Amino acid sequence: MADIFGVPITVLLGQLLLGLINGSFYALLSLGLAIIFGMLNVVNFAHGAFYMLGGFAAWFLFSKLGLGYWPTLIAAPIAVGILGIVVERLLLRRLYRMDHLYSLLLTFGIALMLEGLFRHIFGAAGKPYPVPPSLMGGINLGFMFLPMYRAWVIIVSLVICILTWLAIERTKLGAYLRAATENPALVQAFGINVPLMLTLTYAFCVGLSGFAGALAAPLYQVSPGMGSSIIIVVFAVVVIGGMGSIGGAIVTALALGIIEGLTKTFYPAASSIAVFIVMVLVILIRPSGLFSREA
């Protein structure tokens, strides 16, 4: 068995895989965060809470209503997206003209409310969620064993990230979105319903994090704290990548997941702070972020 710095190669690859999975979730979340920031000028602190909500929606639909894995995977993000519409229409909309800080504080409050409510109802312990039978088992790649579900998570996350990126950069709707980011008043004057577009953007991105939550449910247990622990890492990812570029957000997220995985292999004690250390280094070397257009 080959070793790298005293670590068996299978262990290394296993941790890399785990890192890639974490990276996929970071990518789904930071992508939505970047789009919301670009379009609505809002840093959505509640993004992690919506991720947690997606997990709980999936758990509820699956174990209480008896829906299968696949319908759940579609229904949970839609439910989260609808809640996103409510939040945007009732609350967030009124703060667009204020300083960013207020929308950050508002979404922070929403995050606290959601986490507090779920902790109160369900307790802090995780809820188990089974891997669907169709994705059980795994493939033996010769050098390592790849569980099917993990492969599925990585592939579907990547596909969704790339599709979203293409939709924004290459389609007409995406062109409207980008135009509305630059000059909402002018786009509105062309007869495009910008407020509706903003609502749907928010709902879509929030739904995306709900999807990530539903996708994560069989890997990690569904718990009220899962949102806040991921959102802080995603913030660090966003600081590293800069929110100016969607492609940059995806690449940074995956890279950081892998870095985290590598740290877990070689120096486990530092794995929880690896991302933050990278963030500090990036701030020192390139303060505006790796893919930023700001400076």
Place this chain on the structure above:
Amino acid sequence: MNSSNISSSFLVTGRVQGAGTYLLVAIGVLMLVAPQVVYPLFLIKILCFVLFAAAFNLVLGYAGLLSFGHAAFFGGAAYIAAHAAKVWHFPFELAVLSGTVFAACLGFVFGALAIRRHGIYFAMITLALAQMVYFLAVQMPFTGGEDGIQAVPRGYLLGIVDLRSITSMYYTVLGGTVIGLVIIWRAVNSPFGHILSAIRENETRVTSLGLKPERYKLIAFTLSAALSGFAGSMKAIAFQLASLVDVTWHMSGEVILMTLLGGMGTLIGPIVGASLVVGLEHFLSTSGLPITFIIGLFFVVCVMMFRRGVFGELKLLLERRRG
């Protein structure tokens, strides 16, 4: 567009300072006799959070920097002070001083890093850095992990006053808090404080006047961190406990709420806000209601309905009536 909006809600004017002074004196007298009526340990908690919120307000209200990581200074200093008092057998003053110095150093480093980015990124960087401190507090051996540092000896103040008596502990913390508040008051009303406000209003213009905004922001951030650490150290010694609760991001959020609820950019606002939040939590802790949910609700209501905070709205009302 953005900067003018935030400045109008932050606006600090001297016209109602008279009313503010009376209020301050009234609060001062009240705090002197309070331990006769209210449980002193509860009052100590309020005092520590008053100082913490006031220190936080120095960066948010006056310098316009939203830090999401102040728990690192508050809770981090609590660990250092508790460790100094328990393991190194430092007397009270030295233990509190070590906590404060630690927080100041940490604040300088965090500030120097976070000030390189503006606005929203500043908030995210401070949050991430504070989370790093949280993870370190979980893992490092001297912090005691989930248990924290317990049974911290209170010792003697200046080697004379026995702080095991809850009353003398209370008056010591009261004295410490007043000193902290006076430092903040002096800083805000000095030329330094005016430059900070000017940076908040229009950073580019301050730069064009030949000043270096980064330097002023960093000094304000370090001072705020040091005073937060001072508050956290006093709390750790008075409660004889340093725990993970004080370094969580919830704590960073709570101090934001205190400042927001009381009124950003006012001296009395954080005092009002901290008392309200601590009182509310005290009341809720026995009610069985979800505290985090209600704190979140307060945030939402505050941001949507009264962004000036309780004291800010009151001040505006007074100002309108006078002219």
